[in-house]
Amino acid sequence: MTAQDEPAVEPAVEHTPWRLLTGLLKTQRRGLIAGVLVGLTWAAAKVSVPTLLRLGIDRGIRGNESLLKWALIIGAVGVVSALSIGYRRWLAFRESRTVESRLRERLYNHIVRLHIGFHDRSQTGQLMSRASSDLQQLQQFVVMIPMVISNLFQLIAILVLLITSDPLLALFALVPLPFVNFSARRFNSKIHPAVMAVQVRQAALATIVEESVSGVRVVKGFGAAGVQSSKLRNEADRIRSVSLDAARIRARFLPAIDLLPQIGLIAVLAVGGHRVLNGDMTIGQLIQFNSSVLLLIWPMRNIGMMLATGQRAAVALQRIEQVLTTESEIVDAPDPVRLPQAGSSTGRGSLTFRDVTFGYDAERTVLDRFDVSIPGGSSVALVGATGSGKSTVTRLLLRFYDVQGGGIELDGCDLRSLAIHDLRRAVGVVFEDTLLFHDTVAANIAFADPDASIERIESAAKLAGAHDFVMALPEGYGTLLGERGFSLSGGQRQRIAIARAILADPRVLVLDDATSAVDPSKEHEIREAMATVMRNRTTIVIAHRPGTIALADTVLLLGNGRIAAQGTHHELLANSAEYRDVLASWASSEEDSDLIVGAADDSDTEDPRAAGVVDPHDRAAVSPAAIRANAAVVGDDLTVGTHVHEPIGGE
């Protein structure tokens, strides 16, 4: 891996938020203490073995005590140490995984609560996966705590034993050991970036595979299989190269770590051997000494690793803390006002936009003194060119963002004075791109109210024009949707989304391009549903098909960030050249610019012809130019298009 494409993994450690960790560890105190106690039992058993070995040799073999007795004692100690290492490991993992999952939960809850502006700026998916690896670092640190404390105990106990029993010999044995610790630390800090690099490349490879598979139609459609496979080959090469880097580091360090302690042992053997020969030392003592030295190696390595892991955990903690301390810019009012009861005379969902000014960034205002009142229970169509700020109005209404100037009132209450939860219950939005969750049709519709009865779900689906196709699905309302579930067409997804909004029964309903993916020749079916849904409910319809626009009582034309014109569809068509232009450009950009629908009365919507739906093959008759020309001459009868063309084929 080259330096420039390695992500900046480790920011400089400025301050270490250990308080976050100690807070978490406190909640796991009992488990961790148990882990440490079991670990100490293990360490004590381990430390006693060399002494038992000496006694076994000197008394059982060379003396005249029973060898079997010593063998049994050593065996029993071995069992204690085996059981306690298993139990310690289990406790350590249990506690560290708990810390990890608690923190993950906290992070997740915090991230979803953050304002949308935060999510727009930082890719949330990436943030979560970054957080995942940070959490893993932390888990690896916590899992080592009981082990390292018992290792530390073992280390000290053995050092004391060695030094008190034979200081000179101890000196020979111990000299190489700090190097073991040092090498282990170096090894750990070198291998870590190499392992990370492998992970990063593997993720990149996975992305390419993912894209090629899920985008197989595009890839094949453009004959780009060759491009994808050469990308794949490159990536595979890079994985090989970074993996070899990691292997090289291992190959360089592990022999040193392994060899160093042996050097100490050779010294012990040489010096100790002489003493035994001279009769200053028993064989048992020599073996005790040697096996004690061996017991130092693992703790040395582990403590070295712990130091390196601790450094990474500190960085990870810092990053996690950074997210956790990011405050949401959109928060509940300290003392929220309650909305008037829904359906009461003051709770009908009246909306007032007072001179609303807003821009996503300082350079560009999207809404500039946007000012309009929408009486409760009435419906408006919001029409405007692409990028004119229609969806922005929706986002402000949900308080995804706060206005920068002016204010928005719902039933006389400024949005900022309401509890966000109440606001979002009161305002339902169907977005242009519909997200279906991996769940049943019924659960997707009943998203706002998981306890809704199947009758309510079905009636919402019927209103949204979804019931019939849902019944035709393999398992009806029990069919699984979403990723790995049953695939619905764009139009079907939107109908599910509309049903979802209907079930939530908000006092203000916003349909943001909610029918754009519905086949125009089928739109009349939904239009009827929409008319029903809109009745007696404040509704903002963002749409560009005249037939849908005409469902609304009033049309607002959004231009230059404010209301450029206002009136009925018919009035605007007659009086506003800008309105005609906007509709015409939408018509020409519509995927199948097959048809332009005329304004239709609700009562006519049963008949596709009356709704102005024309055969997709009849292209010539419905060109955008035809609208402009047509609208201009139609004059009083403001329906676009219905005169000029007769449907040829019907549906």
Ligand SMILES: Nc1ncnc2c1ncn2[C@@H]1O[C@H](COP(=O)(O)OP(=O)(O)OP(=O)(O)O)[C@@H](O)[C@H]1O
């Ligand atoms: N999250 C964002 N950050 C910065 N700019 C944005 C963001 N969302 C939208 N914009 C910009 O704000 C302007 C208005 O966007 P908006 O989505 O409201 O348009 P729209 O009228 O809904 O368009 P369309 O009809 O294509 O959906 C656009 O110029 C867009 O580029």
Ligand SMILES: [Mg+2]
């Ligand atoms: Mg939009």
